[in-house]
Amino acid sequence: MSVAESIPYESLGRPIRGPEALTRDWRRFWHLTLNIARTEWKLRFFGSVLGYFWQLMRPLLLFGVLYTFFTVIGHVGRGAAAAPGRPNHLYGVQLLGSIVLFTFFAEATGAAVSSVVQNEPLVRKIQFPRMVIPLSVVLGALFNLGLNLVVVLIFALASGVRPMLSWLELPLIIALLTVFATGLAMLLSSLYVYFRDVAPIWEVISQILFYASPVIVPLLSVQRALSPSLVKVYMLNPLATTFQQFRHAVINHATPGATQVLGYGGVIAGVGIVAALFAIGFTVFNRTAPYVAENL
Amino acid sequence: MSLSPDGLPAVAARSVGKSFRIPEQRVHTLKERALHPRRRIRYQTFRALNDVSFAVAPGEFFGIAGRNGSGKSTLLKCIAGIYRCEGDIWCHGRLSTFIELGVGFNMDLAARDNVVMNGIMMGLSPREARRRYDSVIDFAELHEFRDLKLKNYSSGMLVRLAFSVAIQVDADILLIDEVLAVGDAAFAQKCFDVFHRLRDEGKTIVLVTHDMGALQRFCHHAMLLERGSVVHLGKPEEVADRYLEINFGRDPETIEARGGGGDGDARVLEVWIEDEQGRRLPAVPQGQRVTLRAHVRFMVDVDDPQAAVHVYNEEHAAVVVASSWVQHEHSGSFHRGEEVVFSFSFDNVLAPGRYSPVITLAHRGSGLDVMDRYERGFSFMVTSTLAMGGLVDLATDVTIERVGSQIEQEIGA
Numbered sequence: 001m002s003v004a005e006s007i008p009y010e011s012l013g014r015p016i017r018g019p020e021a022l023t024r025d026w027r028r029f030w031h032l033t034l035n036i037a038r039t040e041w042k043l044r045f046f047g048s049v050l051g052y053f054w055q056l057m058r059p060l061l062l063f064g065v066l067y068t069f070f071t072v073i074g075h076v077g078r079g080a081a082a083a084p085g086r087p088n089h090l091y092g093v094q095l096l097g098s099i100v101l102f103t104f105f106a107e108a109t110g111a112a113v114s115s116v117v118q119n120e121p122l123v124r125k126i127q128f129p130r131m132v133i134p135l136s137v138v139l140g141a142l143f144n145l146g147l148n149l150v151v152v153l154i155f156a157l158a159s160g161v162r163p164m165l166s167w168l169e170l171p172l173i174i175a176l177l178t179v180f181a182t183g184l185a186m187l188l189s190s191l192y193v194y195f196r197d198v199a200p201i202w203e204v205i206s207q208i209l210f211y212a213s214p215v216i217v218p219l220l221s222v223q224r225a226l227s228p229s230l231v232k233v234y235m236l237n238p239l240a241t242t243f244q245q246f247r248h249a250v251i252n253h254a255t256p257g258a259t260q261v262l263g264y265g266g267v268i269a270g271v272g273i274v275a276a277l278f279a280i281g282f283t284v285f286n287r288t289a290p291y292v293a294e295n296l
Numbered sequence: 297m298s299l300s301p302d303g304l305p306a307v308a309a310r311s312v313g314k315s316f317r318i319p320e321q322r323v324h325t326l327k328e329r330a331l332h333p334r335r336r337i338r339y340q341t342f343r344a345l346n347d348v349s350f351a352v353a354p355g356e357f358f359g360i361a362g363r364n365g366s367g368k369s370t371l372l373k374c375i376a377g378i379y380r381c382e383g384d385i386w387c388h389g390r391l392s393t394f395i396e397l398g399v400g401f402n403m404d405l406a407a408r409d410n411v412v413m414n415g416i417m418m419g420l421s422p423r424e425a426r427r428r429y430d431s432v433i434d435f436a437e438l439h440e441f442r443d444l445k446l447k448n449y450s451s452g453m454l455v456r457l458a459f460s461v462a463i464q465v466d467a468d469i470l471l472i473d474e475v476l477a478v479g480d481a482a483f484a485q486k487c488f489d490v491f492h493r494l495r496d497e498g499k500t501i502v503l504v505t506h507d508m509g510a511l512q513r514f515c516h517h518a519m520l521l522e523r524g525s526v527v528h529l530g531k532p533e534e535v536a537d538r539y540l541e542i543n544f545g546r547d548p549e550t551i552e553a554r555g556g557g558g559d560g561d562a563r564v565l566e567v568w569i570e571d572e573q574g575r576r577l578p579a580v581p582q583g584q585r586v587t588l589r590a591h592v593r594f595m596v597d598v599d600d601p602q603a604a605v606h607v608y609n610e611e612h613a614a615v616v617v618a619s620s621w622v623q624h625e626h627s628g629s630f631h632r633g634e635e636v637v638f639s640f641s642f643d644n645v646l647a648p649g650r651y652s653p654v655i656t657l658a659h660r661g662s663g664l665d666v667m668d669r670y671e672r673g674f675s676f677m678v679t680s681t682l683a684m685g686g687l688v689d690l691a692t693d694v695t696i697e698r699v700g701s702q703i704e705q706e707i708g709a
Contacts, residue, residue, distance in 0.1 A: 007351045009310050009384070016387055018380035031416050039402070039409055125400035126393065127377030128417045197325040290380040293373070294316060 021289035023129040032128060036136035041143055055144055056151065059103045063096045066216055070095075090252040091218065093156045097251060098215040098243045100148040105181050105239060106206050108141035112185030113192050113199050120296050130289040134185040142178065156251060166249040173242050173249070176274060180238045183278035186285040193288065193295055213239040214247065219256060235261050238277075241270045304388060305351035306469055306500040307358075307375060312383035314345040314370055314524075344370040345381065346524040352517075354389070354468075355498040357491070359505060359515035359532055361539045367524040368504045369395065372471050375502065389468025389500065392418060394475060398458045403447040407438060410446060411461055418465045428464055436460035456483060463490055469500045481648040485579045485679045488513075508536040509675055513578055540673065561598055562657045564670035565635075566591040569653075579677035580644055582689060587641040590655045590670065594630045600660040601627055601667070603638040607646075607653045615646060615687055621663065645688045648680040 023029050045052045071091070088094070112134045116123065119133050192198045212234070214222070223231050234240055241258045248257030259267050288295075317339040345367045352358040362368045374381040376393045393399065400417070401410045411432050415425025433442055436456045446454065459475055475487055491514050494501055505511055511518055511532050518535035520528040520542075528538045568576045570587045580586050588605060602624075607616040618640050620627060630636065638655075652675040659665040680689070 007305065007308055007310070007349070009308065009386075012304060012308055012386040012388075014386075015384035016375075016377055018374070018377050025419065027421075028416070028419050031422055035413055035416050035422065039405060039413065042409075043404055121398065121402070122400040122417075124378065125395050125398055126414075126417050127391075191326075195324065195326040195329065197327055201326065293378045 019127060019290045019293060020129060021131040021286045029129050032132045033136045033139055037139040041140050059099045059148060063099050067092055067095055070216060090159060093159050093251050094247040096155055097152050097246055100152055101243055102210055102215055104141050104145040108138045108181040109184045112137040113188045113202055116189045116193055116292060123293050130292060134189045138182050138185050161251055169249040173246050177242045179278050180274045183281035186281035190285045190288040193292055209239055212237055214243050219244055232262060236270050238270060238274045306354040306388050307352040308386045310349050310384045312345055312348040312374060312381050312385060314374060314381040316342045316344055318342055344524050348526055350519055350529055352500055354500050357495055357501045357515045359503050359511040359518035361511055361535055362521035366521040368521055369473055372473050372504055376471055387469060391469050392462050392465045392467030393471045394459055394462035395473045397455055399461050401446050404445055406445055407442050407457060414461050432460045432464045471502050473504045481677050481679055484677055488578055508539055512536050558666035558668040561596045562592055562594045562667040564590050564592055564655050564668050567655055567670055567674040569676045579679050582644055582678055582680035584644055585641060586644045587639050588653055590638045593635045594632060596632050599629045602658050602663060604656045605640050605653050607651050609651055610649050645690055646678045647687055647689055648678050648683050650675055650677050
């Protein structure tokens with residue numbers, strides 16, 4: 001076509017790149033992530049009568065059931081020792097703390113799975129950095145975690161935990177858990193576009209992870225049941241690493257921490273696993289992001 | 297093609313192509329994939345766009361026409377950065393899009409949250425986005441419904457809100473996909489007003505439309521797509537002609553020789569509608585006297601020709617039918633090459649909506665001996681502040697009188 005030949009293409013600079021996972025405009029990226037997370041959050045809590053309390057009740061109810069069952073009926077908590085021979089009077093707080101951390105993880109990953117598909121109207125009609133979607137899900141779960149941790153704090157202080165310098169580790173623990181959840185959120189949300197059975201599969205895996213982490217069963221019981229090398233494998237699960245370190249650093253120093261079980265090399269390996277998973281999640285999301293709109 | 301002072305177009309595309317891979321059986325699950333890892337998934341490739349090149353100068357109103365499935369919307373999505381495509385596309389300036397009748401809403405949220413969210417998506421800061429909200433609601437005329445969740449909106453309200461959002465971002469380039477096909481007459485009129493305003497403001501607009509009237513009225517240049525390829529790029533009139541040919545299988549040669557179904561002894565060149573001041577209008581308000589005119593050229597010597605008009609509404613009911621034969625049975629003799637204008641004036645009592653007049657030119661006699669029939673080339677809107685629901689709105693006087701009731705009479709007795 002003659003018109004096409006007369007267009008000065010060479011002087012036009014860089015052509016547009018089409019849809020992408022990220023953007024160079026970080027301000028917009030952040031505003032967007034924050035705003036989506038906030039509206040989703042508002043939707044959930046102002047849509048129901050009891051609002052925020054429902055969100056709080058879930059971990060608390062789970063805690064109530066598990067605590068009653070395992071300490072009063074099953075005597076696990078009573079028998080649970082912080083260290084050999086010393087009963088752990090802070091088992092309850094540790095249980096609640098682990099449940100709250102797990103709730104964050106389950107919420108972030110579980111809601112992320114279908115997030116890209118559910119935002120179809122946005123994805124099909126507007127150009128925006130696609131990564132915003134899973135990130136806003138994780139961010140929303142982080143809001144909740146912050147609020148739930150306040151409850152844990154109150155509960156801990158009431159149970160006799162005194163402020164410790166090692167509380168400074170808490171941001172690190174949460175950061176590691178968040179990176180882990182974000183890696184999975186990116187991976188799962190992009191896989192779900194192509195495979196719809198990712199949702200039920202992930203639900204099952206999530207359940208398995210709940211029992212494969214020190215939530216109900218204290219680490220000492222695991223150590224009693226498994227050989228030391230298997231305990232190390234158990235602890236390499238990023239959830240186990242973070243939960244156990246939380247129990248140690250934030251609540252009771254008598255409980256062994258991740259470094260004591262794994263050694264520093266082991267913890268670094270654990271962090272490496274999280275980093276690798278994040279990298280995989282990021283790569284998969286980044287590759288699929290340009291084509292999400294046409295595959296929905 | 298006119299270019300900006302620095303010579304750069306606002307939107308340019310070079311050899312843009314897009315294929316979709318459609319799997320023959322869709323494997324939806326990881327399970328199937330894991331159970332049959334070596335089963336090859338066969339794909340059908342659908343070529344939606346093929347070697348499309350064009351440029352739109354800043355401040356230009358550019359139309360894209362084409363039949364359903366010709367690749368118009370795909371092209372718009374490539375420009376908007378929603379699809380990744382082959383070839384290169386350049387956009388200079390902030391982009392605002394109105395695609396698939398929306399701008400991407402969350403149905404569970406009220407208008408306000410959606411408008412703010414959309415502003416941020418377009419690159420505004422949250423504060424700017426909030427500031428913009430009032431003007432969006434004003435334009436959409438949705439004040440009463442501002443706190444309603446979008447899922448409770450009617451589809452017309454949704455489109456109004458979406459269009460309002462798209463045009464109120466203060467973007468440099470607007471991509472608008474088929475907004476005229478929806479909404480009532482008042483909304484269409486509003487769209488036209490907006491188009492005029494945006495044109496005057498020097499915005500660059502890419503409009504996808506099926507409405508050839510609008511295409512010719514607003515666009516500086518236009519492009520016709522057919523099966524993903526550019527069939528014509530140039531003046532909107534040419535594009536409109538080619539579009540009608542493709543759509544209704546009308547061959548230009550045949551039109552020259554025989555006219556639209558007639559023997560071709562005369563041809564309707566143009567049809568338009570005027571108000572009392574003689575202004576040509578795309579939309580006429582109800583209640584005024586309007587004149588529908590048909591510009592005709594005779595190809596041979598003709599005695600006592602007659603012209604008839606059928607004005608069809610959207611349901612294809614002929615609401616107004618008039619013929620020159622009634623008042624001008626002996627209209628006179630015309631020579632070959634002579635041009636005349638047939639005018640039909642009437643009080644516009646038509647209900648608000650879109651109307652398509654069909655002009656038929658016939659030889660003396662029964663009117664069945666057709667020389668040319670002009671249809672589908674022109675339509676006009678009738679606007680009104682009030683739609684009562686009838687085909688026409690006649691000036692109706694309503695009175696209410698009290699009459700003595702049965703009960704009163706009985707009591708009186």
